[in-house]
Amino acid sequence: MKILVVDDEKDVQVLFEQRFRKEIRSAEMEFMFAFSGEEALQFMQSNEHEAVLILSDINMPGMSGLELLKQIKEKYEAPPPVVMMITAYGDADNYNQAMKLGADDFLTKPLDFTVLKEKLKTNLV
Amino acid sequence: MRKILLLFGFAMLCITTQGQEQMQDIIKYKCDSIFSLLEKETNSDRKVELIINFYLTSIDGFPFLLLDLGQRLLVLGEQRKDPIIESSAWSALAQGHRLTGNYVKALQIHGKAVDMAEKSGNIKLMSFAINQMAHIYKDRLENEKALSLYKTALAYAEQTKGVGMWFPSMNLATVYLNMGKQDSSLHYARIAQRQVGTMNMLSNAAIIASTFGTIHSRKGNLDSTRFYFDESVKIARESASPRYLNATYVALAEHFHLHKQYDSAAWYCSMAVNIVSNTPSANLALKPARMLIDYYQDRNPDSTVKYWRVYASINDSVNSARANQQIQMLTLEEEQRKRDIEAENIKYRNKIRTGLLLVGLALFLLVALYLLRNNRQKQKSNLALQKTLAELQTTQKQLIQSEKMASLGELTAGIAHEIQNPLNFVNNFSEVNSELIEEAHAEMDKGNIPEARNILHDIKENEQKINHHGKRADAIVKGMLQHSRNSTGQKELTNINELADEYLRLAYHGLRARDKSFQASVTTDFDPSTGKINIIPQDIGRVLLNLFTNAFYSITEKSKHRPEDYQPTVSVSTKKLNNTILVKIRDNGMGIPKEIIHKVFQPFFTTKPTGQGTGLGLSLSYDIITKGHGGELKAETKEGEFAEFTIILPS
Incomplete structure (x- = not known):
């Protein structure tokens, strides 16, 4: 199962690759990276129908994470991708908006990778 | 012959006695x-004119009339407390006494008249009073004293015009005649005659005429002598005054005596004696009686005795030793009084001079004090102004600082967010490295050196990430400190695109952190050809931050009212144009109303609610761009649609 990480911080890729190096090595998880909402949508287009779990930052220049969430949930119904939102601003408004748009989960920075790993594993099963 | 003469004399006497009464009535x-x-007159000069007019009635010829007039004037003068009338009263009384031969009393009273005249301050009156007083000395042949007084009177008279001002001249002519100085006498007699002019009916003219007669007599001009004496006799007869007749007869007698016609001289002398006998002016018989004594001495003892008696009785009363002494004393007193007055005057003048000097000095001091006080006040207010200026400057600095701190507050949340990301990386990579080190140990224990080497390579890469993000956080903190610190004013080559981007993010996250519902799309369009330009980065950063904050504020406000179809957008773009760099910050917020667009760069102007803005942001921004960088800051807006601020900087 492919996991798409969307964040404007490029080092997120290195970090995820390090954090999940065992899972990647064992092919338990496969990570893809996009550095903006637009890039993420392109990826979705070229990888249609692949079961995808999306981890997206909300605050990004250009298309925001919430906009991305909205579009994904509108366009891709089969199979519906799991979308988990990540934000530094863990406020109720953001949370409610994300949930309204169909977010499957809502995580706040700094990420607890142990928790994230558990959640990903749960979702991947 | 003598009988005829006597008869003539008797007839004359009868006629004159009768004439005297008529004349006195007139x-x-x-x-x-x-x-x-006079009773009705109020003007001082006209009063004096009227007073002199009394003397133009020939009242001088009748001492009792003068005494009577003097009494009436005294009553009026004292009743009215009028120094002019009082003085004239004393003059009239004194003249009356003089003409009756009472020189002591006359002189005393003349003194009062002069006093009063001086008191009145009327120059015409003073001339008159002094002239009248001088008669005493004239009569007594104290010529020098008489001259001095008449000349004083003349000097006063010359300052004025009007009737009677020729009196002193006439009298001076008489005195000089008495002194035997015909030429001087002639001089003054002519002046008097010229001034008398048309006043034909004046009895005093008899005196002037007889003066001229005497002068010509002495000079031997017998025709002229006769002419003037005829004139004199005529006028004297018309006046019906024993006094004027007496004076004329005496002058005639002297003339005949001079020309050795002793019988004629004696005849006129006896006429002169007779005309005044049994009149108040009996004393005027003194001189002719004396001449008759000489004449009869060797001719007729009876007549000699008769005239001796006349002479002696008059001489006793008029020229007694006691009277002489009294006159001298009065004269001395008068002179002393004059000296006192003069001294008093000098004292008074000095006093006035000193007073004026003091007043002048006081005024000068006042002016000086006023100027000094003005100066002091100016200095004081200058000091106050300087103090106020210093306070204002301090306040301005404090305000700028508080504006900075306020914008720092706006930044804080943004900065916190900005730091949060690198810190997360630092923490994460650090944790990952710890794990990797464990793994490397394990691999090494297994002897799997290549794998251990791979892991070490990763550790090194992560270490670089840690370092990178640590530095990133460091730079953000430094930037924040720089922002709050006073500008160093040092220009340095700065990438305007990076600066704009940095502050855009700070502003965005700052607002985002405070208002979590805040959403905005932000677009950037940086012209890569702008390169680095020479600016003070903190200052330009502050301007950018201010413009971004305003833009975000504006779209936030608008989105509160139009939540549905409104897509709040802030865009920033840079562009190189000729030798300038343009930085445009545009928002599609509320825009700025036309009526306040010209105010937005004024200090303390703000549309934000109290407490939310200092009103200094745009004003400071304007100063930074125009004064600090020689650039321009322009605003373009349409109310309700957009606002676009353009920074124009020299590249």
């Missing part, structure tokens, strides 16, 4: 009308 009548005019 004079009384004239004086009454003058008196009633």
